[in-house]
Amino acid sequence: METNKYLFGASGHAKVVLDVLFSNNIKVLAIIDDNPKTLYISTIPVVKTKDFEIPEGSQFIVAVGDNSIRKKIVNKNNFQYFSAFHSDATISAFASIEEGTIVMPQVVVNSDAKIGKHCIINSRSVVEHDCVLEDYVHISPNASLAGNVTIGEGTQIGIGSSVIQGITIGKWATIGAGAVILNDVPDYAVVVGNPGKIIKIKTK
Numbered sequence: 001m002e003t004n005k006y007l008f009g010a011s012g013h014a015k016v017v018l019d020v021l022f023s024n025n026i027k028v029l030a031i032i033d034d035n036p037k038t039l040y041i042s043t044i045p046v047v048k049t050k051d052f053e054i055p056e057g058s059q060f061i062v063a064v065g066d067n068s069i070r071k072k073i074v075n076k077n078n079f080q081y082f083s084a085f086h087s088d089a090t091i092s093a094f095a096s097i098e099e100g101t102i103v104m105p106q107v108v109v110n111s112d113a114k115i116g117k118h119c120i121i122n123s124r125s126v127v128e129h130d131c132v133l134e135d136y137v138h139i140s141p142n143a144s145l146a147g148n149v150t151i152g153e154g155t156q157i158g159i160g161s162s163v164i165q166g167i168t169i170g171k172w173a174t175i176g177a178g179a180v181i182l183n184d185v186p187d188y189a190v191v192v193g194n195p196g197k198i199i200k201i202k203t204k
Contacts, residue, residue, distance in 0.1 A: 003057050003058065004029050004059070005028050005058075005060075005082065006028065006029055006030055006060050007031045007032070007044075007060065007061055007062075007063040008031075008063065008064070008073060008077070009031070009033060009063040009064040010031045010032075010033035010036050010037070010046045011063065011064060011065065012065075013065040014031055014041055015042060017061055017084070018041065018042045018044060018063075019086070019105075020084045020086045020102055020104060020105075021084050023088065023105075024084065024085075024086075026084065030044065030046070030052070031045070031063070032047055032049050032052050032060075033046055033047075033048065033049065034048070034049045035048075054079070057080075058079075059079075059082040060077075060081055060100075061083075061102060062074060063102075065120065065138070067136045067137070067138055067156060068154060068172075071118070071136050074100070081100040081117070081118070082099065082100070083097055083098070083099055083100060083101045083102065085097070085102075086104055086105040086106075086107070088105040088106055089103045089104070089108075089109070089121075090106075090107070092109060092110050092129075094111040095110065095112065095114070095115070095127075096113075097109070097119075098115065098116050098117040098135075099117050100118035100119075101117065101118060102119075103121045104122045104123040104124075104125075106124045107121050107122070107123065107124065107126070107127070108125075108126045108127070110126075110127065110128050110129045111130075112130045113130065113131045113133075114133070115137075116133055116134045116135040116137065117136070118135055118136050119133055119135065119136065119138065120139065122138070122139055123141045124141055125139045125141060125144065125145075126143075126144040126145065127139065127145050128144075128145055128146050128148075128149070129147045129148075131147065131148065131150070132149075132151070133150075133151045134151060134153040134154075134155075134171065135154075136153055137152075137153070137155050137156075137157070138156045138157065139151075140156070140159040140160075140177075141159050141160070143160060143161045143162070143163075143175075144161075144162050145157070146164050146166075148165055149163050149165065149167050151169050152168075152170045152173065152187065153171040153172065154171055154172040155169055155170070155171060155172060155174070155175070156175065157175045158174070158175050158177040159178070160178045161175050161179040161180070162179075162180050162181065164180075164181065164182055167183070167184055168184045168185070169181065169184070169185040170186045170188070171187045171188070172187060172188050172202065173187065173188060173191065174189075174190045174191070174202070175191050175196065176191060176192035176193070178194065179191055179192055179194065179196040180193075180194040180195055182196065183196070185198070186198075186201070188201050188202040189201055189202075
């Protein structure tokens with residue numbers, strides 16, 4: 001029996017999530033949002049959360065780009081989740097990807113990579129062999145993780161950045177656009193530049 005598919009979050013990120021689903025001929029019945037600012041996205045109706053009754057067996061992707069907000073939505077709502085991979089992504093049969101994660105076009109995920117729940121693996125990014133990404137991580141477009149990199153929960157890897165092999169990046173860190181990461185990064189750090197330097201530690 002086919003399950004009903006929905007998105008939660010009617011932002012710009014929902015548009016690209018829909019493209020991933022459409023590439024696999026997955027039908028989305030509606031987009032749910034607490035405070036919708038539009039009636040439709042890509043012909044899909046947007047419904048206010050309080051007006052929506054979840055049909056039994058429905059599945060969701062949280063289509064919100066902000067990692068912390070995505071986590072709050074998941075913690076608040078008792079949804080069932082599904083993952084989606086663009087038809088143009090290359091994903092090893094030996095990689096594992098958990099529920100709620102979205103994989104965009106031209107991504108490469110190589111052997112024995114392990115990607116957690118509700119992650120965003122954005123367009124043309126590379127997740128090499130034996131990488132481990134915890135929940136709510138966002139790998140931005142054109143970012144590259146070499147082999148055996150570990151990324152903690154909620155961390156954002158900026159557009160076009162590079163992380164050399166064997167590096168560990170802590171939770172809720174921010175790696176700036178184009179940064180080159182040659183050393184381990186602690187929790188909550190903000191890192192920019194080539195080579196990457198910590199410019200501050202965020203408050204928890």
